[in-house]
Amino acid sequence: MWGTSRWVRRMAQGLVLIASAGLAGAALAGPTLTIGAIVPQSWPSTAEGEELVLGMQLAIKTWPGQPAPTLVIKDSACDPRKAENAARELVAAKVDLVLGSWCAIGIAPRVVAEAGLPFVSANAERLPKAPDGVLQLGRIELYIVEKLAADLRAATGLRVGGRTSCWMNFEPVLREQYDAVLCPVLGFDKKRWEQAEATFTAAHRRPFTASVARGYAAMEAGLAQLRRIRGGKSASNDPIMTIFGPLPPTDVPAQADAMQLVLSPKLPKLSPRDQAAVTQLLQTKACTCLADNSCSKPGPWADQPFVVRGNVPKCPTLAAASPR
Template identity: 55%
Template sequence: MNIRKVLTAVLPVALLCLAATARAATIGVILPESYPSADQAKELQLGMTLALKTWPGDAAPKLVIKDSGCDARKADAISQEFIKAKVDVVLGNWCEINAGADALRAAGIPFISSNAERVKAQDLQLQMGRIELNAGEKIAADLRRQTGLRISARTSCWMDFDAALSERVDAVLCPVLTMDRGRWDQVANTYGAAFRKPFTASSARGYAAMEVALNYLRRAKAMKPAAALKETQATATLLGPVPAADAPAPTTALQLVFAPHLPKLNAQQTQTLDKLVKTKGCACPGGTLRNGCPRDSGPWGELPFVVRGGGTPAACAKAINILEL
């Protein structure tokens, strides 16, 4: 046998196989660039970029970013493009909820959802959100009925986690951004040095989602996507651990933030609001007596929200002028 001829025939094929094996992975990102906020989209992207650049792994994955404009139909169409491109994992749902997930799952491509809300556990999907779909609006509707106040759970805070109030509402119910405080300071300093910009909630969301994607890709080298994604569930990110599938939302998952001055309420509404603030403003656990909070937690005790304010009931009440009603 002519060894030289055999090597000449086999080596090119072997090298091609090695190159295919060593190729950088591809991460598809469905980002709301054109709407609702180009600035927030940029911050999300910079957060992802920082996580990529500081990842102590092999060759950095290739990032393919496409704009959904917060439109579920566009996100679905982009998912089809990523399926054809055979990307390794997709990050999305910063704004829209569950868009593209079904198609990606059918194609065997893992999907990491960053929406504050979450749907019921799905195969090949990790969800960063901690709040059950539509739970915020259900709570807000009950509070509107009980207090007579204009309370909204559908403001921009569900995208930027900034509980800003307009003149059209008396209070907003917004998701709370959890964080690993020690890591936050470290990452924020690196981010500021790299981009000369302040580190924001959007930057942190992008960074944390990319942490999850990179942890998945590391595991996917040695196991099938479903198994790799399951192990990735244990990832501790900048924003804390990835929530377990179908885990109930903690009582601090949402915050109810009131305007500085509230309208005049009748006696029953005032009494209800006073009890609400004393109960949830002190974050009383399940109707127990602690720090002056009432034993009877009312209908809100186990619901996943707190009133912004703190300390004693009096301090919580003063924070929203409840004592002046």
């Protein structure tokens, strides 16, 4: 009888230990996270919208944390009002974090932040005073592109486009109506890019594009922030790393190479005044060193956050960062 009682007690103790171990493992893993994403799926390009989602899914699949988060997608169609409505729906659905602002910032970041949730803005531009809890991948001051384009048009006589499709897909394509366009530069972490590209192309048999990388980077930032919050390190000073490099600090000035002014290989005939302004622009922003050392003299564009690309004789240009 005593032996039977001891066996029962030991079995009960074993069951308690097993149950305790299971509970500890569950606590360590944590509950399943839900991440909301406000994506321009229906406009301006369904293909790019799909690639953004594929990039986010790739980051989730390669995330070491368990269990993998659930992804909820809302379409914004690049419309700030639709993005705002989507943000409110995701907050009401009690998601843990929201990604968005790929093509329109609007007030979605504020809606999410005021609900006490983290928000990742994937836009190339930055809110000057972002609410607490908003992470920004962008490196360019909000609205500066319109001012720069207007200033360049006035100073050089060139038809400079400030808002083209390159602000969505990062591909600087010159249309006939422009002599030059201002576009964001896609900086990147070479090692991270190569790793993500290899995994993506092996899984999908399709190119790893800038849009895929943008979705991947936003999800990297979001997952890193959730990990910090879970670990009680939301105020950590260590930068969050993404495929595009570390997240810029809050309210950092635009970097010198944050944008590129892409010139047509065949510029129109200009007046002597405008031609002199274009030459000065190239000597300030495009030359690495001319034989006569004229590019060592800073011009009026020296402090502006762009470099020049184009086919300019006897003037080496600074090419934008490219993973190819």
